[in-house]
Each structure stands twice: as structure tokens, then as C-alpha cells.
Amino acid sequence: QRQLFITLATSTIISKMIEILDDLYLTQSHLKDQGLEIAINKFIAVLKAEGLEEIPADSQEFDPNLMECLEVQKGNQNQVLEVKKKGYKLNGQVIRPAQVVVGKQSN
Known part of the structure; x- marks a missing residue:
């Protein structure tokens, strides 16, 4: 029971940290700052050490177990054309x- 609580608490905290990571990525896309990039990489390293892994999606075949389709566009059938928001496993x-x-x- 204690381990379940720890796992749930860790998942909640990591989920909140992912939202911060999204903001950092957005900021970096506008600033292109080397110092910010270093900080992001350190932040990612900490999250990975806690068991976080990014779900590979770009140009992959759509997998409904790992991905959420926000939009469909003309292109290769069932291929991910764009990642709007990265996905993660813990x-x-x-x-x-x-x-x-x-x-x-298109037909």
C-alpha cells in the first residue's frame, strides 16, 4: 500500500514537471538560448533518472495506445505528420x- 502511494505521488509530480518542460520547450523555440538549452537537458536528465521516457511519435505509424490524434491531414496513411505535444511514459x-x-x- 505504501509503495502504491509513492508510485502515485511520483506520477503526479512528474506529470506536473512535464507541463513545465512543455513551457521550457516553447520558450526555447522562441529564444534559441544556449543556456536555456543546457538547463532543459539537465531537467530532462533528472526526469529520465526517475523513469520518464519520451514516446517516439514523429514520422511513426499512429498507435492509439501511445498517441492521441488531434487532427487528420492529407498524407501517408496512419503516419504521424506532426507532434503537437510530446508524450511520455513513466x-x-x-x-x-x-x-x-x-x-x-485522399481517394
Whole structure:
């Protein structure tokens, strides 16, 4: 029971940290600051050490177990065309699916 509580608390904290990471990525996309990039990489290293892993999505085949389709556009059938928000697993469990744009061939 104690371990379950610790796991739940860790998941909650990591989920909140992912939101901060999203903000850092957004800031970096506008500033292109080397110091900020170093800080982001250190932050990611800490999260990885706690069991966080990014879900690979860009140009991958859409997987509804790991991804959430936000939009469908003309493109290769079921291929992820764009990642709107990165997805993550914590110790092998999806805590946030990747939010993606998926391709569909036009007929």
C-alpha cells in the first residue's frame, strides 16, 4: 500500500514537471538560448533518472495506445505528420499520450 502511494505521488509530480518542460520547450523555440538549452537537458536528465521516457511519435505509424490524434491531414496513411505535444511514459506506463496530426490518403 505504501509503495502504491509513492508510485502515485511520483506520477503526479512528474506529470506536473512535464507541463513545465512543455513551457521550457516553447520558450526555447522562441529564444534559441544556449543556456536555456543546457538547463532543459539537465531537467530532462533528472526526469529520465526517475523513469520518464519520451514516446517516439514523429514520422511513426499512429498507435492509439501511445498517441492521441488531434487532427487528420492529407498524407501517408496512419503516419504521424506532426507532434503537437510530446508524450511520455513513466516506468513503462503511459502518463501522457503524444498529441499528433495523422496522415490520411485522399481517394
